[in-house]
Amino acid sequence: MARHAKFVEDVATAMSIKFNNYGNAMKAAGEDVTICSFGEAYFDIPLYPFDTLPFPALYHYSDSRGLPGLRQKLAAYYDGRYGVPVDAASEIVVTAGSKLGVHMSFMALLEPGDEVVVLEPAWVSYSEQVRLCHGNPIMVPHEVPVAELGSWVTPRTRALVICSPQNPTGRVYTRDELRYLHQVAKEHGIYLVCDEAYSDFVSTVPFVSCGLDDPEKEHTIICNTMSKGWGLSGWRIGYLISNARVMAQLLKISQHLMTCPATVLEQYLERHFDDILAITEPQIREVVEKRATLGRYMDEIGLRYMDGSTTFYFFVSIAPSTLGSEEFGLRLLSEHKVVAVPGVGYGKSCDRYLRVGIGTESMDRMKAALRAVKALIEATSPSEALPAGQAALDGIRGLAVV
Numbered sequence: 001m002a003r004h005a006k007f008v009e010d011v012a013t014a015m016s017i018k019f020n021n022y023g024n025a026m027k028a029a030g031e032d033v034t035i036c037s038f039g040e041a042y043f044d045i046p047l048y049p050f051d052t053l054p055f056p057a058l059y060h061y062s063d064s065r066g067l068p069g070l071r072q073k074l075a076a077y078y079d080g081r082y083g084v085p086v087d088a089a090s091e092i093v094v095t096a097g098s099k100l101g102v103h104m105s106f107m108a109l110l111e112p113g114d115e116v117v118v119l120e121p122a123w124v125s126y127s128e129q130v131r132l133c134h135g136n137p138i139m140v141p142h143e144v145p146v147a148e149l150g151s152w153v154t155p156r157t158r159a160l161v162i163c164s165p166q167n168p169t170g171r172v173y174t175r176d177e178l179r180y181l182h183q184v185a186k187e188h189g190i191y192l193v194c195d196e197a198y199s200d201f202v203s204t205v206p207f208v209s210c211g212l213d214d215p216e217k218e219h220t221i222i223c224n225t226m227s228k229g230w231g232l233s234g235w236r237i238g239y240l241i242s243n244a245r246v247m248a249q250l251l252k253i254s255q256h257l258m259t260c261p262a263t264v265l266e267q268y269l270e271r272h273f274d275d276i277l278a279i280t281e282p283q284i285r286e287v288v289e290k291r292a293t294l295g296r297y298m299d300e301i302g303l304r305y306m307d308g309s310t311t312f313y314f315f316v317s318i319a320p321s322t323l324g325s326e327e328f329g330l331r332l333l334s335e336h337k338v339v340a341v342p343g344v345g346y347g348k349s350c351d352r353y354l355r356v357g358i359g360t361e362s363m364d365r366m367k368a369a370l371r372a373v374k375a376l377i378e379a380t381s382p383s384e385a386l387p388a389g390q391a392a393l394d395g396i397r398g399l400a401v402v
Contacts (some may be wrong), residue, residue, distance in 0.1 A: 023035050026337070325343040
């Protein structure tokens with residue numbers, strides 16, 4: 001029998017997508033499931049006309065860097081909003097989502113056996129993308145302060161990856177923290193890969209782009225997206241920003257992986273760039289305000305969560321439950337019809353947490369979901385814990401192929 005690459009077997013399924021599939025399967029079966037696992041916020045966005053877009057050019061390949069007009073608008077956006085100058089001709093490449101951009105960055109930086117330092121809680125795909133690029137993710141427990149990350153760098157380290165604002169906690173890296181990380185990157189000759197997909201979801205804590213203190217982007221790769229802040233997750237349009245030298249390498253990878261982004265979507269976003277921003281910006285503020293309200297509600301009912309002030313996520317503690325986070329998530333779904341993402345997907349040190357997304361359900365349903373989390377914690381605490389209903393858990397595991 002023909003064989004596949006053995007190393008892929010060691011790559012984990014994305015925990016967030018795994019539980020999304022469970023929830024979707026239960027909804028398809030007619031269950032009333034509260035979805036707190038999706039990594040997006042639903043916005044009210046009109047459908048602008050497609051028949052005004054350039055025809056027949058929308059049917060054909062476009063510039064492999066991305067449409068020049070869209071790149072110019074994205075470059076002006078980063079300069080005007082975040083103070084990061086970007087040369088639209090040489091320092092930006094449009095990709096099929098920021099997830100691909102992160103993976104392309106690792107492909108461009110890593111030789112087999114090279115290391116990437118990853119601070120937990122870490123978005124579920126960082127470690128597995130490093131492995132898919134034949135590298136070794138060096139996972140740093142979440143208790144380690146940012147100011148100690150430099151001690152985890154070795155001669156094999158080629159990059160340090162961060163997410164700010166952070167998925168799953170909503171924490172924003174401070175300028176002092178970013179300056180320290182730039183110092184580490186410069187001293188060791190490594191890249192700082194900065195996932196800024198939630199940069200528009202700012203609140204009382206100002207967002208500082210990783211590019212602000214490295215304007216020449218000598219050791220910085222910025223990955224961002226038009227999915228999160230624009231409410232267009234299904235369109236898979238993102239972009240990379242870095243120096244011209246590394247961008248030339250990233251462009252080659254992009255050309256061999258996808259040729260170019262979807263031309264019609266690029267044209268649509270270039271044409272309606274300012275219109276979509278004007279419509280989604282107030283809705284982003286509403287989401288952040290909703291998060292703050294739910295944070296106060298969790299304080300009232302006694303749910304604890306990791307520090308963070310923005311995005312549409314909470315990283316909720318399940319202590320003192322006796323369950324690991326994956327079993328907790330399965331029981332939450334089987335017993336309470338609430339789907340959230342087990343914290344272990346964000347690193348081994350995070351198995352006492354659950355990622356709860358607030359972007360797709362109403363306030364009332366979110367409060368009910370949080371009460372369900374609290375109830376399950378209490379039911380599975382050392383004094384109250386009862387054996388799990390194994391048949392119910394096995395039934396959930398069998399709902400979807402993941």
